[in-house]
Amino acid sequence: MMAILPAEEMKAKIEAGVPGASVTVHQNGSPSAQHSLLVDPEHGRAVAEFLRNDAELKMDFCSNVTGVDWLDTETTEKVKVKKTVGGPDGTETEQEVEEVRKTKTPGYLEAVYHLFSMEKKHGPIILRMRTANRSAQAHLPSLTPVWRGAEFQEREAFDLYGIVFDGHPDLRRILMWDGFVDYPMRKDYVPPADDVVVVEVNP
Amino acid sequence: MADDLKELKIELSKNGIFTTTLEELYNWGRKNSVWPLTFGLACCAIEMIATTMARYDLARFGAEVFRPSPRQADLIIVSGTVTKKMAPQVVRLYNQMPEPKYVIAMGACAISGGPFRDGYNVLKGIDRYIPVDVHIPGCPPRPEALIHAFMALQKKIDAQALTGESRPRHLHPDLPSEFPVPAFGEHGLEPPANPDVFPARADNPLKVLQ
Numbered sequence A: 001m002m003a004i005l006p007a008e009e010m011k012a013k014i015e016a017g018v019p020g021a022s023v024t025v026h027q028n029g030s031p032s033a034q035h036s037l038l039v040d041p042e043h044g045r046a047v048a049e050f051l052r053n054d055a056e057l058k059m060d061f062c063s064n065v066t067g068v069d070w071l072d073t074e075t076t077e078k079v080k081v082k083k084t085v086g087g088p089d090g091t092e093t094e095q096e097v098e099e100v101r102k103t104k105t106p107g108y109l110e111a112v113y114h115l116f117s118m119e120k121k122h123g124p125i126i127l128r129m130r131t132a133n134r135s136a137q138a139h140l141p142s143l144t145p146v147w148r149g150a151e152f153q154e155r156e157a158f159d160l161y162g163i164v165f166d167g168h169p170d171l172r173r174i175l176m177w178d179g180f181v182d183y184p185m186r187k188d189y190v191p192p193a194d195d196v197v198v199v200e201v202n203p
Numbered sequence B: 001m002a003d004d005l006k007e008l009k010i011e012l013s014k015n016g017i018f019t020t021t022l023e024e025l026y027n028w029g030r031k032n033s034v035w036p037l038t039f040g041l042a043c044c045a046i047e048m049i050a051t052t053m054a055r056y057d058l059a060r061f062g063a064e065v066f067r068p069s070p071r072q073a074d075l076i077i078v079s080g081t082v083t084k085k086m087a088p089q090v091v092r093l094y095n096q097m098p099e100p101k102y103v104i105a106m107g108a109c110a111i112s113g114g115p116f117r118d119g120y121n122v123l124k125g126i127d128r129y130i131p132v133d134v135h136i137p138g139c140p141p142r143p144e145a146l147i148h149a150f151m152a153l154q155k156k157i158d159a160q161a162l163t164g165e166s167r168p169r170h171l172h173p174d175l176p177s178e179f180p181v182p183a184f185g186e187h188g189l190e191p192p193a194n195p196d197v198f199p200a201r202a203d204n205p206l207k208v209l210q
Helices: A007-017 A041-053 A148-161 B003-014 B022-031 B043-052 B087-096 B107-112 B143-158
Strands: A023-026 A036-039 A061-070 A073-086 A092-105 A108-117 A122-130 A139-141 A164-166 B075-079 B102-106 B134-136
Touching: A007 A023, A007 A036, A007 A041, A036 A041, A041 A122, A041 A139, A061 A122, A061 A148, A108 A148, A148 A164, B022 B143, B043 B075, B043 B102, B043 B107, B043 B143, B075 B087, B075 B107, B102 B107, B102 B143, B107 B134, B134 B143
Parallel strands: A036 A122, A139 A164, B075 B102, B102 B134
Antiparallel strands: A023 A036, A061 A108, A073 A092, A108 A122
């Protein structure tokens, strides 16, 4: 199996096929060079249907669905700012002061789909979709109506990452029990205190 | 048994007279007919199966009859990773076994969670909920190790006194033969351990020393 089109051409093809969709190419610098396509969630379902139905592509097989957790990031930068400082004798002078500015970028949850075509014997196309944030708006459109095989894997991503797939026919936890409230594969998951190993180092 | 009685017994056997005690006879029968439960959880179960087959032949120790029902079993070999979702079922199976009953925790996972100890879904040792008689380290332990554990269990059964304060649990009417089944909580199993079986953290003798 090999990649069907160069990623940039694939992006152009999808954007031509699905009006309004915005696709971003994510380069993969490793030797495998499996570049992926970041699709905006509003058009996720339409893009999926286009990829499945297009006569040249016929991506009829969704081999894998998984989740990725991207934490909130905080960047600090030093900025030189001019400030007027009052001296002890009452005079005001302008001085250059260094200030540390912190900018917070909200994190997001990402769903990754690997698509192949059984009919055309080609693939993969790697789709990514990102939620608006990691808490209240962790919603993505479900692609289970397009590829039935994604059902359990989307349930797993819901169970372990907390991505809510809108339009999924049966979105319940699949590995953990129903009363469980955490999302254990998130990077900020804290296991119960009794699970933590106590190691005492002899002096 | 007192020493003079032992000497008398040896003396009698030299003259062709066989004597025994009820305790010895009872324990001899018990230790040579330990019936394990047909029960496996992970890769350790494959080693357990191998132990029962012709090459290692657990039947030599009277333990060839793996019972498909806990009601007929004397021994549960916890062979493999106990996930948190499976733990209540393991405790329930143990509760369904009639006394006297014994537990072998086979392999690193059953003892402590093993290589999955840091996982969110794995119980950190079955001894948190049921009393374990013999622990076998290994990942998985070889059949020889299971046989060794089995012989250790036989020695333990053989040494159990039937009277007195040190008699085993099944001869104490007040001691429980069933243990609380943990429930699925919001963050893990509730309770995280049975304090009657697993000592509290402050005076836990099982702390890891480096």
